Amino acid sequence: MFDFRFLEKRPIIVGLELGTAKVCAMVGEINAEGALTIIGLGQCPSRGVRKGEIVEATLAEEDVRMALAEAEHSADVEVRSVYLGISGGHLEGFNNRGVQPIVSRDREIGEEDIRDVVRNAKAINTAADRYVVHAIRQHFSVDDQEEIRDPKGMLGSRLEVEMHVIHGRTNRFQNAIRLVKGMHLEVEDIVFNGLASSLAVLTAEQKELGTLVIDLGAGVTEYVVYVRGVVKHTGVLAVGGDHVSQDIALGLKMPQGKAERLKLEHGGAIFDHTARGLALTPHNELGLAERPINIEHLRCVMSLRLQETFEIIREEIQTVGWMPHLRSGVVICGGGARIPRILELAERSFELPAFAGASAGISGLASALDQPEFATVIGLVKYGAGQQRRKSAHGPLQRLAGWAPTRFFSNLL
Amino acid sequence: MNPSSNAQSPLSASPHPAPARARIIAIGGAGAEMALAVRQTGTADFTFAAIDGDWAAVQSLPFEEKLFVGARLTRGFGAGGDPELAKAAAEDELPAIRALCQDQAMVFILAGLGGGSGTGIAPVVARVAREAGASVFAFVTAPFECEGTRRQQQAAIGLHRLKTVADGVLCLPNEKMLIGESEGATLPDSFGASRIHLRDAVLCIWEQLTRPGLLNVSFSDLCSVLRGPNLESAFARVEVEGPDRAELALQQLLAHPLLSKGEILSRAEALLVCFRAGDNLGMAETRRMIRELTRLSGGARVVVGASVNPACGARLTVTVIVSTRQLVLHEVVQGPVRDGLDRGGLDRGSLGRGEGETELGLAQTGRHLTPPPPELTSEMAGELLGRKAGVGRGGRVGRGKPQQVQLPFEVITKGRFERCEPTVRAGNNLDQPTYLRRGITLN
Numbered sequence: 001m002f003d004f005r006f007l008e009k010r011p012i013i014v015g016l017e018l019g020t021a022k023v024c025a026m027v028g029e030i031n032a033e034g035a036l037t038i039i040g041l042g043q044c045p046s047r048g049v050r051k052g053e054i055v056e057a058t059l060a061e062e063d064v065r066m067a068l069a070e071a072e073h074s075a076d077v078e079v080r081s082v083y084l085g086i087s088g089g090h091l092e093g094f095n096n097r098g099v100q101p102i103v104s105r106d107r108e109i110g111e112e113d114i115r116d117v118v119r120n121a122k123a124i125n126t127a128a129d130r131y132v133v134h135a136i137r138q139h140f141s142v143d144d145q146e147e148i149r150d151p152k153g154m155l156g157s158r159l160e161v162e163m164h165v166i167h168g169r170t171n172r173f174q175n176a177i178r179l180v181k182g183m184h185l186e187v188e189d190i191v192f193n194g195l196a197s198s199l200a201v202l203t204a205e206q207k208e209l210g211t212l213v214i215d216l217g218a219g220v221t222e223y224v225v226y227v228r229g230v231v232k233h234t235g236v237l238a239v240g241g242d243h244v245s246q247d248i249a250l251g252l253k254m255p256q257g258k259a260e261r262l263k264l265e266h267g268g269a270i271f272d273h274t275a276r277g278l279a280l281t282p283h284n285e286l287g288l289a290e291r292p293i294n295i296e297h298l299r300c301v302m303s304l305r306l307q308e309t310f311e312i313i314r315e316e317i318q319t320v321g322w323m324p325h326l327r328s329g330v331v332i333c334g335g336g337a338r339i340p341r342i343l344e345l346a347e348r349s350f351e352l353p354a355f356a357g358a359s360a361g362i363s364g365l366a367s368a369l370d371q372p373e374f375a376t377v378i379g380l381v382k383y384g385a386g387q388q389r390r391k392s393a394h395g396p397l398q399r400l401a402g403w404a405p406t407r408f409f410s411n412l413l
Numbered sequence: 414m415n416p417s418s419n420a421q422s423p424l425s426a427s428p429h430p431a432p433a434r435a436r437i438i439a440i441g442g443a444g445a446e447m448a449l450a451v452r453q454t455g456t457a458d459f460t461f462a463a464i465d466g467d468w469a470a471v472q473s474l475p476f477e478e479k480l481f482v483g484a485r486l487t488r489g490f491g492a493g494g495d496p497e498l499a500k501a502a503a504e505d506e507l508p509a510i511r512a513l514c515q516d517q518a519m520v521f522i523l524a525g526l527g528g529g530s531g532t533g534i535a536p537v538v539a540r541v542a543r544e545a546g547a548s549v550f551a552f553v554t555a556p557f558e559c560e561g562t563r564r565q566q567q568a569a570i571g572l573h574r575l576k577t578v579a580d581g582v583l584c585l586p587n588e589k590m591l592i593g594e595s596e597g598a599t600l601p602d603s604f605g606a607s608r609i610h611l612r613d614a615v616l617c618i619w620e621q622l623t624r625p626g627l628l629n630v631s632f633s634d635l636c637s638v639l640r641g642p643n644l645e646s647a648f649a650r651v652e653v654e655g656p657d658r659a660e661l662a663l664q665q666l667l668a669h670p671l672l673s674k675g676e677i678l679s680r681a682e683a684l685l686v687c688f689r690a691g692d693n694l695g696m697a698e699t700r701r702m703i704r705e706l707t708r709l710s711g712g713a714r715v716v717v718g719a720s721v722n723p724a725c726g727a728r729l730t731v732t733v734i735v736s737t738r739q740l741v742l743h744e745v746v747q748g749p750v751r752d753g754l755d756r757g758g759l760d761r762g763s764l765g766r767g768e769g770e771t772e773l774g775l776a777q778t779g780r781h782l783t784p785p786p787p788e789l790t791s792e793m794a795g796e797l798l799g800r801k802a803g804v805g806r807g808g809r810v811g812r813g814k815p816q817q818v819q820l821p822f823e824v825i826t827k828g829r830f831e832r833c834e835p836t837v838r839a840g841n842n843l844d845q846p847t848y849l850r851r852g853i854t855l856n
Contacts, residue, residue, distance in 0.1 A: 050833045053833070238833075239836055242829055243846075249828065251846060300853070304851065304853065305846070307847075308843075
């Protein structure tokens with residue numbers, strides 16, 4: 001029988017993450033029932049990225065090409081556009097408030113008012129070289145009545161909205177966007193990696209209860225706080241697994257590559273009596289014993305760095321006051337979630353229960369879905385799927401009308 | 414071996430000895446200037462002594478005791494910037510130096526490091542004084558950077574030796590004191606400033622130890638601040654008046670050039686804070702200042718002293734002595750031991766281990782170990798040094814090879830983060846390993 005399935009057009013969503021350790025592309029498909037399935041994955045060790053930002057464009061481009069080619073091959077599709085994940089120490093998040101007086105005679109809040117108040121909240125005074133990546137709606141309030149999800153149809157004289165705004169340096173985003181565009185690919189949208197990870201690993205219940213998501217990447221550590229179902233705080237700390245390896249290389253006096261291997265094989269997040277006096281004698285390729293490596297020092301160096309990272313995050317969240325609201329604990333994802341006993345360290349540092357992030361609510365390649373380091377890229381696909389659904393929910397005419405002015409980075413490139 | 418074990422210091426025996434006997438020993442030209450500055454305050458607590466290798470200079474000083482060293486080796490013309498020569502000259506006069514330190518509860522050594530006399534003689538005096546049972550504090554200045562690397566290196570070696578033998582060393586680099594000066598400051602002004610600062614430091618420490626205060630600083634507290642593997646200390650003193658004097662004092666301290674505008678506080682390993690005020694010293698303001706300083710200095714050990722002096726009136730004097738954390742993994746590696754004469758303070762590694770100490774134990778106890786001077790007959794020493802100084806031989810023949818020293822700071826390579834902008838958070842460069850920033854040593 002002839003297979004006609006290729007004729008029906010199914011939306012393909014591709015998430016692309018330009019990470020410090022790996023470049024990763026994931027292909028998802030929305031099936032007829034509207035559910036998301038992961039159908040392909042391509043990855044390549046990354047060489048041109050440091051601390052989540054591109055430092056060598058040519059190398060990064062090669063890596064992206066490899067990863068995309070592999071993804072296309074494994075999913076058997078052609079990639080035309082991607083959702084691009086971005087990160088870096090320059091990203092910042094803050095909460096902003098927009099206000100709109102309701103002037104209509106009957107004081108009923110309409111669609112128009114909601115659009116205006118959101119626009120007001122988005123009018124942010126940022127420096128000229130900064131670009132707003134996300135402006136996430138949190139809650140509306142009508143005349144001091146707080147925590148309203150949908151104010152449409154309510155009566156009031158004053159409508160306010162709380163937004164969480166994530167912004168960063170325009171030029172840094174442009175580097176990544178230009179790189180992708182140089183391959184004749186469309187960038188559908190840029191997404192903050194931390195946000196993507198949290199989309200992948202959190203359930204609605206966790207978001208509602210209050211959760212801190214920490215993505216321990218190779219170059220950067222991103223963290224997102226969800227309270228009462230919405231993003232309340234985001235941040236990026238440009239410290240990651242690379243720093244751990246570098247510390248080990250310096251402390252134990254060995255090359256970076258060897259330190260990296262040692263970290264993966266013998267590392268640990270907690271330094272206690274079990275490591276006391278442990279030493280390891282590696283053998284070189286000829287079978288001769290090399291200088292013994294002190295595991296105690298290795299753990300000590302690693303533990304100090306990870307502990308410090310958690311402390312910095314904890315301090316920041318404490319300052320903004322969300323610490324008591326995190327009733328569902330801490331979720332750790334990213335490659336760092338693989339470090340032995342990292343959850344124990346997180347529990348000690350935050351005094352909250354800690355869990356490893358597992359992607360929930362999508363089906364597909366089982367090998368990819370339960371790996372903590374794919375949280376970001378799965379999140380990117382999930383974000384893309386959400387956008388697609390929203391688009392197709394609007395009729396074609398509405399889409400045409402709403403297209404040009406609200407297009408995300410019409411002013412970016 | 415350890416002098417404090419057999420001869421207990423009179424100070425540690427009773428908290429407030431009736432009249433503690435303290436002697437200020439000024440070494441070299443710079444030391445004499447500082448001692449003069451202390452003397453000018455009219456304090457009657459000290460007796461003064463001077464030691465120098467320059468006969469003319471030492472004779473002109475108005476001190477009670479004067480000791481000229483080096484009659485045999487330098488013939489009265491000073492060491493000419495060679496610490497080894499000065500050191501040997503001092504070792505010739507050991508009995509006389511011992512006599513200077515006899516029956517003293519405390520000996521304050523004042524010297525300028527980097528030259529010959531100060532660098533060479535001060536460690537010898539410190540060792541002898543400790544052997545004589547006195548507690549030894551050394552107040553030294555490090556040379557200006559423009560004085561050249563040779564003097565800097567000599568100063569670093571001298572400081573290292575001094576730290577191994579003295580109970581406490583306060584080293585104030587001249588360069589730092591210059592920061593507060595305006596562009597038009599004259600040379601006498603600049604040197605004067607360092608003299609004044611050192612004088613204040615001497616008087617402050619003396620006062621804390623002897624005046625009964627509200628909060629006493631014990632001798633061991635003081636030692637714990639001034640002794641440690643730090644290269645330099647910082648000292649700042651502010652005097653304020655007025656209703657919100659605590660706030661004012663904090664602001665002035667944080668803007669103080671000697672604390673590098675507060676940056677030094679964040680690297681502090683130990684901190685001594687002394688308050689002196691009239692009867693109106695308030696608990697709230699004291700607590701506020703201590704809390705703020707503790708917060709700024711991170712995990713540093715903070716020792717607080719407070720004394721009440723009705724003569725102060727409404728004035729509040731806050732003195733801060735900071736020992737900075739130093740990013741080295743290992744002890745300063747010394748150059749090759751020359752002529753067997755260096756063994757006095759340097760070759761501790763082999764000595765310590767010889768006594769069956771563990772490597773870890775050495776790091777803690779070896780510092781206070783005072784090894785005996787080497788077995789050298791005076792003829793041998795005289796010959797060796799005479800050769801070096803060119804006495805009796807032609808010109809530069811016997812000049813020793815220059816010592817190669819390793820600079821005490823470990824260079825931290827940026828490695829993988831070479832081309833990235835550094836991640837700086839709360840004044841800390843997070844690209845540097847955490848264990849180094851927190852001063853945790855991997856032995």
